[in-house]
Amino acid sequence: MLSTSYRLKLEYICKCIIVGADVQLGDMIWAEKLAKVNRHAATMLRQARRKAENPDMEPGSMDDFLNQLDIGGIGNDAKGIRGFNSVDDIAEWFHQERPDDWRQRD
Secondary structure, eight states: OOOHHHHHHHHHHHHHHHHTOOOOHHHHHHHHHHHHHOHHHHHHHHHHHHHHHOTTOOTTSHHHHHHHTTOSOSSTTGGGOOOOSSHHHHHHHHTOOOOTTTTSOO
């Protein structure tokens, strides 16, 4: 649980992220460190970044719904997940060359 002063400071930083205002480096470092140890702070930062990435997000839209549930990524490379551009990309991913012992544990 965040203290009132931490929550208010983080809310201010998140609002700056959403509107695209400059955030001081020290404040951003503080917010990232807090997000590493506090799940609620991490959720707040992710939601703010999603709103900044999609400024046309309307209340009640599917994007807003997914953002409120904290589902989905930020950007194309969120958490190493990338989309496929064609059917060939999907087929290539499933048919990658692997050594014979790729299923064995190290």
